[in-house]
Amino acid sequence: MQRHVGGMLYIAKKMIKNIPVNNVSFNGNEKKYLSECIESGWISHEGPFVEKFEIQFSKYIGRKYGVAVSSGSAALDIAVIAAGVKKGDEVIMPTFTIISPALSIIKAGAIPVLVDSDPDTYNMNIEEIENKITPKTKAIIAVHIYGLPINIDPLLALAKKYHLKVIEDAAQMHGQTYKGKKCGSFGDISIFSFYANKVITTGEGGMILCDDLETTNHCKKLRNLAFEAGGPRFIHQEIGYNCRMTNMQAALGVAQLEQIESFIEKKRAIGKYYNEHLSFLINYGYNLPIPTTGYADNIYWAFTLVAPDDKQKTHCVEYLNQNKISTREFFTCMHQQPVFNKLNLFTNESHPVGEQLSAKGFYIPSGIGITLQELDRVVINLKNSVFGFLIIALCLNFYKTIKIMGRAVNQNVPLELI
Numbered sequence: 014m015q016r017h018v019g020g021m022l023y024i025a026k027k028m029i030k031n032i033p034v035n036n037v038s039f040n041g042n043e044k045k046y047l048s049e050c051i052e053s054g055w056i057s058h059e060g061p062f063v064e065k066f067e068i069q070f071s072k073y074i075g076r077k078y079g080v081a082v083s084s085g086s087a088a089l090d091i092a093v094i095a096a097g098v099k100k101g102d103e104v105i106m107p108t109f110t111i112i113s114p115a116l117s118i119i120k121a122g123a124i125p126v127l128v129d130s131d132p133d134t135y136n137m138n139i140e141e142i143e144n145k146i147t148p149k150t151k152a153i154i155a156v157h158i159y160g161l162p163i164n165i166d167p168l169l170a171l172a173k174k175y176h177l178k179v180i181e182d183a184a185q186m187h188g189q190t191y192k193g194k195k196c197g198s199f200g201d202i203s204i205f206s207f208y209a210n211k212v213i214t215t216g217e218g219g220m221i222l223c224d225d226l227e228t229t230n231h232c233k234k235l236r237n238l239a240f241e242a243g244g245p246r247f248i249h250q251e252i253g254y255n256c257r258m259t260n261m262q263a264a265l266g267v268a269q270l271e272q273i274e275s276f277i278e279k280k281r282a283i284g285k286y287y288n289e290h291l292s293f294l295i296n297y298g299y300n301l302p303i304p305t306t307g308y309a310d311n312i313y314w315a316f317t318l319v320a321p322d323d324k325q326k327t328h329c330v331e332y333l334n335q336n337k338i339s340t341r342e343f344f345t346c347m348h349q350q351p352v353f354n355k356l357n358l359f360t361n362e363s364h365p366v367g368e369q370l371s372a373k374g375f376y377i378p379s380g381i382g383i384t385l386q387e388l389d390r391v392v393i394n395l396k397n398s399v400f401g402f403l404i405i406a407l408c409l410n411f412y413k414t415i416k417i418m419g420r421a422v423n424q425n426v427p428l429e430l431i
């Protein structure tokens with residue numbers, strides 16, 4: 014009988030569907046537009062959807078020009094060069110972010126200068142930036158992290174004061190606004206990613222946006238092996254890249270863009286639901302995302318949790334994963350990256366807020382396709398995980414106390430001396 018019940022439980026657990034951290038929603042014109050590419054034979058970068066996507070997305074963000082590329086990282090590679098960053102320059106960026114901006118700076122021969130994070134929004138701490146500016150500083154990469162924009166007005170004021178370029182990394186921030194204006198419309202150049210986990214996706218993909226025609230043409234040249242527009246075909250004057258977006262990727266992008274407002278609405282509804290149903294976590298020392306700041310409402314690209322310590326994070330993540338709920342670790346800070354330390358970069362640096370975020374933070378499923386039942390499953394499992402940890406901790410404490418009392422009795426020693 015016992016074996017029978019055990020077997021049933023095993024089968025039931027096997028049948029539970031995994032809840033991914035993110036999932037895609039292709040319920041619009043994706044198939045139709047992709048079929049058009051296949052039927053017409055326009056499958057490479059040459060094809061009508063690329064320009065259509067550039068025009069429509071730049072208009073949506075409120076910028077004059079868009080340059081579609083193969084990823085958000087490629088967009089950063091090009092944006093850094095187009096911003097005029099050269100060998101020996103310094104570029105200020107947050108330590109707590111994805112590795113892409115640091116790589117772009119280093120590949121341009123320049124030096125990343127790291128700034129710690131704001132403990133509430135996880136974005137770069139604006140107050141630390143001015144101290145990092147030197148005569149070698151050429152630009153600031155302003156990254157918006159997880160759902161709340163960086164407080165960009167004071168950053169723009171600093172850039173103006175010191176004549177620095179601003180590259181705005183809005184990779185995660187489709188449709189988010191700062192004081193009512195779209196993120197991605199602030200930097201001299203801004204970039205987006207359309208990787209599969211982003212609000213709208215092209216599978217892999219990215220876009221550079223700006224308002225300056227000359228910079229736009231330079232970006233277009235750089236993405237296409239630096240072929241000279243109108244020049245002799247195979248004569249090149251500059252180092253270029255092949256990071257062209259295909260017509261098929263752009264077809265997905267156009268279809269996804271048609272649905273962006275409903276995607277954002279869903280993201281915000283998921284964030285609101287979790288914030289309401291997970292508020293008990295605050296009593297156990299967890300940090301939940303801030304719903305709103307003076308300049309923006311959270312768009313919850315990722316729904317983040319910061320545990321009270323790394324042990325509790327590990328327990329929680331393992332518990333969720335065992336129960337088929339996927340999670341994703343927070344970024345690891347740039348100054349803690351072995352690849353950079355091996356290059357003798359950032360070796361003696363300490364950025365305590367970023368370090369704490371990296372050690373204790375993770376995010377839980379919030380894909381556009383997630384169902385109400387799945388959200389509830391995440392909430393219930395988080396409750397079980399936190400209470401489980403508490404019971405283990407209580408048992409350990411009880412065991413320790415009994416052991417101490419036992420020693421006191423055996424050795425006939427007053428308890429306070431043990």
Ligand SMILES: Cc1ncc(COP(=O)(O)O)c(C=O)c1O
Pocket residue numbers: 084085086087110111113114156157182184185206207208218219
């Ligand atoms: C803030 C940020 N910048 C840049 C990138 C790089 O984008 P991609 O993965 O498309 O190269 C990402 C990717 O997630 C990101 O989160």
